[in-house]
Amino acid sequence: MRLLIDAGFSGRQIRQRLAAIGRSPETLTGILLTHEHSDHTQGLGMIAAKLNIPLYCNRLTREAVESQFKVPFNCRIFATGAAFDVGDVHVETFSVPHDAYDPVGFLLRTAAGNVGFLTDLGHATKAVVERVRPANVLVLETNYDLKLLQADTKRPWSIKQRILSRHGHLSNENAADVLEQVASDALQHVYCGHLSRDCNTPELAAKVVGSRLEKLGAKGIGVETTSQEAASPTFELAARLRAVVEKPAVKSSPAATDWALREAPSLPGF
Template identity: 35%
Template sequence: MTDSGFKYSILASGSTGNAFYLETAQKKILVDAGLTGKKITSLLAEIDRRPEDLDAILVTHEHSDHIQGVGVLARKYHLDVYANALTWQAMEGKLGKLDVAQKHIFERGKMLTFGDIDIESFGVSHDAADPQFYRFMKDGKSFVMLTDTGYVSDRMSGLIENADGYLIESNHDIEILRSGAYPWSLKQRILSDKGHLSNEDGALTMIRSMGNNTKKIHLGHLSKENNIVELAHMTMKNNLLQADINVGEEVVLYDTSPDSASPLLDI
């Protein structure tokens, strides 16, 4: 591959498990491993990649749909794992035994230079110990991951603005969630400021945050019970069109899957 920019694949995105892969000329990174080690290995194989070639795993927060396979992969392939201090405390008993040398602190609001790529962490509003997501930057290009947040503040919107690509949460359709079978307490949690972005919220976040550089938007973390892929896509598309954003020409919308990897794409 060339030395400029980077490649990425959304290996899995959804309420059942999340994993994101990114590579540069120097580094291969996994962000979250919310499925079994075996499943993540097969997802990597879909894009012709192997877990033994990974350099590190970055963790966003300690919920099981983001860390299920972290310990297994880190032990088997001797991978460095990065998370902030409160997330380490919260997931310590969930990963199994890791060598001290594999554990690295990457605090919220900080920048990490990892080989030839810069990674900026930023806090989100979610019911976890200290959840954070990431903006990846190299050669003037950037990609933002933003799921698992109940709302997007003006400050967060500024931190993520004008990236070349986004993975943005489109977790639920509000009406499907409200009329669905979930207990009221769970519905309240999802709809709260520490829950998840609805299709509408994700679209409005994109309109506030995207800029002239933005060419790719991936709709992520869809709920199997409270959303429909086509509905999430249509909601994003219609909102962007209403904001005079030329979908399909200026910017391309991509759906994600909870159990199959997206093709490797260039940024």
Template identity: 45%
Template sequence: KFAIPIYCNSQTAEAMRCFGLGEHKNWRIFRTGGEFTICDILVQSFPVPHDAVEPVGYAFHAGNRGLGFITDLGYPTKMLIERLREVHTLVIETNHDERLLQDDPHRPWPVKQRIMSRHGHLSNAAAASVIEQLLPGKIERVVLGHLSRDCNTPALATAAMRSQMARAGRADLEIFCALQNAISPRFHIGETLGGDFQPTFESALFNTAAL
């Protein structure tokens, strides 16, 4: 209705067009592994290993602060770790508790194997290991997300992360869990070089120039 731009790589755009978005006119196609800007925000993309069409993670930088976002990945690549060393807040999936997944009576074994594979999802322990690889670094806050409804709990995910951070000497790290049925707290990441970016960001959203 509003021709809001869709930012994605070429293969994702093609897949979305095949699933009903063929009439959309405002595509912003980027190269996976490349960078682009939205107003004052520098967006870095990087490939992630997952069984989907050209999946990516993101690092957003504004001023001297950074936010990372990685969900749906089986393991951390070297490029992923390097791109995330400069972020201060990271949203990361803690998809499942390994024991709960293995004991789950509803999923067949092939599905469990897919979830636990290198192109599946991060467990609580695997996500904690990713954060440990970012130490020492600029990371100050971790937001846990993409939790399985029946193979994980916020308490298990948070406890696994806190335990690993305590062993790594970073018990001071802020840890939050994003819930599926509730709004998370509002996090202040930092300021952009130009101050309040919302008006220009809204203008960018409704600019209908297609790529």
């Protein structure tokens, strides 16, 4: 089961980055789409449409991308807030505050563990926090550093206002605030995502998020930053969760430990 979330690079770039981790577009089971902005859809024509890969999105997002590309997609429509299965992956969807038609985040539940995907939102509502709280691995937007954004000379003030708005993007500090609410015994790894090339650095994002986790006493939660330039290292849920049970990095509740012992050993990494 191989799912791609969004397709923001060109078809060629997506193919190259998948090849870097031993994958190809032809092996994809489906593509989950958060919203219609071009930095999330650029490769859909060459990947989803050309290869007839199922595209999972809500109705308004489908209408937007079909209008952009002028080609039909093999769309599997979900209602925002609904859940559905793609093979053995249970996908939960939830609304996020962003300036798109009907943007969503995802929680992917598997027998090996849960993956949360939360990018492109101006703030996290209580409902959003609750939806990603079960994640063992969380991809969390850390779009900008406030000082770098304010000092940026490439973006007009109107764009900066959009980014800073409650329907814009999360800063490093905003993301740390979200993480403070989300962090639990379940969470084992955080990927800082959707970093601006001009208004952030991987070092700043990792420092802010890592420092906040340290203040929380959650030193066992791993932190990595994603890059627009290269594929990130893979994370095998089953193997990591099994290691946590054997050598706990953070205090685990009995329920979480029992679950990991029971489910993790026989399943492949996600």
